[in-house]
Amino acid sequence: MSNVINSNSVMQAKDIHMISTGQKVRRILAKTGTYAFLLVMALIVLFPFYWMIISSLKELSEYRQAIPTFWPQKVMWGNYSKAFSQANLGDLFMNTLYVGVVSTILSLVITVLSAFAFARLEFKGKETLFGALLATMMLPGELFTITNYITVSDLGWMHTFTALIVPFLVSVFYIYLLRQNFMQIPNELYLAAKVDGTTDLKYLWKVMIPLALPTLISITILKMMGAWNSYIWPKLVANDAEHQMITNGLRNAFTDVSGQADIPVQMAAVAIVSAPLFMVFLFLRKYIMQGVSRSGIKG
Amino acid sequence: MKVVLENLTKIFPSRDKKAGKEVVAVNDFNFEIPDGKLIGLLGPSGCGKSTTLYMISGLQKPTSGKIFFGDDDVTELSTENRGIGLVFQNYALYPHMTVKQNILFPLQNLKGKDKLPKQEMLERAYEAARLVQIDDLMDRKPSELSGGQQQRVAIARALVKMPRVLLLDEPLSNLDARLRLQTREEIRRIQKETGITTVFVTHDQEEAMSISDMIVVMKLGVVQQIGAPQDVYDDPGNLFVAKFLGTPPINVLEGTVQDGKVYIGEDAVLNITGVEDQDVYIGIRPEGLEPAADGALVCHLNSLEVMGRDSSVVCTNEASLNPVIRAIINSDIKIDAASDVVRFDVKPHKFFLFNKETEERIRYEVN
Incomplete structure (x- = not known):
């Protein structure tokens, strides 16, 4: 009798454990998705600022290159x-x-x-x-x-x-x-x-x-x-x-x-x-x- | 400071102009509130009790009639110059100010000769806070307080400028049952300590009866009865007042007066003189029914609820206008719960007759 009860409660505990794992995975996935989305959005917003700042630090000749550089080769503080x-x-x-x-x-x-x-x-x-x-x-x-x-x-x-x-x-x-x-x-x-x-x-x-x-x-x-x-x-x-x-x-x-x-x-x-x-x-x-x-x- | 209300009337214009129906919220209210007393304005919702309170405060202007504080006619005086304290149902604390700032606020607004030095303002604020026992919460914001504490802050804020009249609008209705009991005693204590004439509005008759020196029962803008709580309870002027006061409520039955006898159905329950033969409403307080083996009033027994000291006999009678008749009796009196029938004698001073048309009280002499 007590055996039956025991195995029953073990089953339940297992179920609960499984449910909570499933939930955990889902929560992590949702969070990852949210952060990924926010990150992309933030990049879109921030990119023009980034471009403004690196451009402001470039030499005119570097700025005019056909293939733009993502970091100024020579930092020109003098521009400011x-x-x-x-x-x-x-x-x-x-x-x-x-x-x-x-x-x-x-x-x-x-x-x-x-x-x-x-x-x-x-x-x-x-x-x-x-x-x-x-x-x-x-x-x-x-x-x-x-x-x-x-x-x-x-x-x-x-x-x-x-x-x-x-x-x-x-x-x-x-x-x-x-x-x-x-x-x-x-x-x-x-x-x-x-x-x-x-x-x-x-x-x-x-x-x-x-x-x-x-x-x-x-x-x-x-x-x-x-x-x-x-x-x-x-x-x-x-x-x-x-x-x-x-x-x-x-x-x-x-x-x-x-x-x-x-x-x-x-x-x-x-x-x-x-x-x-x-x-x-x-x-x-x-x-x-x-x-x-x-x-x-x-x- | 005594407060005199003279023919006070408030008529609200109808919202829909075409319908043209105005609402008479308060109709010809005459009352002199004695100095230093606690008055309960009592009535069901929509009876004009809050409107009366707001007119005393000056937040609403009477359509006609006058209000005096002592001998000053304050009818035309605006609220800010009337020197009243008002506690709102939802407390209306300033959420962005601390408790201390809330209590100080009325003092900071004093003008001219009433203006106080900063130090004295603080002292007065702490004094008021001590009176309501919140002096250890002075730097909290209202959001950090419980309902009961917010209530106390509101009372302290109303008291701090030593108002001529203190007005409380349903001050207990947002508190839970236990806190309500405690707070109403507190209000009574504070009122006694300060001696400020206080008017408070409630729809809870128990609340009004337990702490008021006098109660004013209102219905649809008309004052029904004014008096000490026990007097009004013992001697109601009409059926409405009789029904409104008392828990459990009064038993109301249909009956007739014939040849000096009051009949409920076939049972002649009381011999009286001084009343013409007519159909009447009969009101019997639950404590006015006494079980007796040969009692005059025969009722069908439903159940017996024993509550320790008292028992409640629940029974029915065809003449009753309430679903059941309830009698509160001493538990020492034994009732046979298995029996179908219970018989009562009535106590004459708990037994009221009312005119069937006007519902006014019919006075009689017991024979």
Whole structure:
């Protein structure tokens, strides 16, 4: 009798063991697959960066070889200093930084205030107005270029920083994004803050903004990147030396009289220009990921 | 600080304008809450108890009527200037702030002459925290606390600025049964210690009766009865109040009054005077039924549930409006569980008559 029970339980143990081995193999396979996929994707994303960096370190003659090399035969650090002096990178940097910072700050203020109004305040025509704003998102940005150009030139803003900053201060997308985020903040917190003696603005500052910080940081990054990367609009309205932005500055700085571009130096400049954005992303990444726990609210 | 509600009415406009039906959430509420008392607003959901609380807090504006704190008319005063503390059902702690910051928050918002120096704010915060026994959790975030602890933080936050009135909106409904018992005693203790006039809303009659100085029973926006818990229980003004208070609930039967006798079916259960002949609803508290060999009320015995000190006799009667009639009796009284029939005498002070149309109480004298 006891024998039977024993063999039975051994059988079961074996089964369990087999199942767990099967599962283990499957899990390992799945993990391998996932990592392989991620690796391929990462390579695709990283390759252009790699190419930019090795190109920036090559001699012009090496760069022009029919069969490209995957590592510079002679590392030319000099390209970087050359890039800096030749393209007046310092000024371009300052211009872009100025436009980027000012437009980001103003844009954040506008976005926060309008998102707050749409999420929390009650006023007549709120839904209609918000619908109208959303509708403008359906129009492609290129359509605005001409009308904005006419407006800007009518206002006499050509070749000013104002022309680079003002037309893009209001982003319906950011307002929408933040409004959705604000609306997820439970109503009770607002009521509690009222009981605790805050005004609307103080509530916004003390409670809503801290809770929506990850979204605000994302908006900051996107806005900064937008300013950094903008190309067509600055070229149209403010492409003079005093207001030139980095993307336009790089475009022709390394082309000699014969129309030959010194690509390695240009690449060095591009690498320099990309670095700040890359650092911003690296630094703020953890804030983007950081979810704000909402468990102060029950039920 | 006494709180006076004068003809307080709240009408919510209907959401669908064409239908045009407004909802009267609170209808002509008159009540003076005595200073330093704990008042329970009690009623089923949708009875307007939370709306009343929100009107006292200022988060909702009354459609008409007035609210006084002491002698100040606060009807038009906004919430932030009313000096109240409010504990929400889901606590509504600020998730990004520590416990300490949460408790400090109301103090930091004080303006003008009420503004406190930093050191005093901290002292007050710790004092409030000690009162609710969370002073060792001050640097935690709300997400790191249990439900009961979050609840205490919410109470501390409401108390820290020494509110004129403390309002609690279903403060116990998110706690488990054991914690609920403990917390409701805690609320009672804190209220006694601080002496702050407190109004709390609940749909749980046991909760309201156990800790309130007075209870207000509401139904569909209309106050049904106000009084000390035991008085309301012993002397309900109408059938709704009688049914709402008490566990197990009151037994309701159909009956008639004829020639000075109350009949349940064929059984004449009580001799009374002062009531005209009519059909009535009869309410008998479970403890108002006394088994007796020659008892007047004859019921069909279903089962006997012995619970130690007390026993519960479960039986049926054709006149009963509840599925079963329940009698709570002392376990010393022996009932023959095998018998089909059980007979009761009724205790007159646990035996109520109600008008069949209005469901209002009919007073009578025992003969």
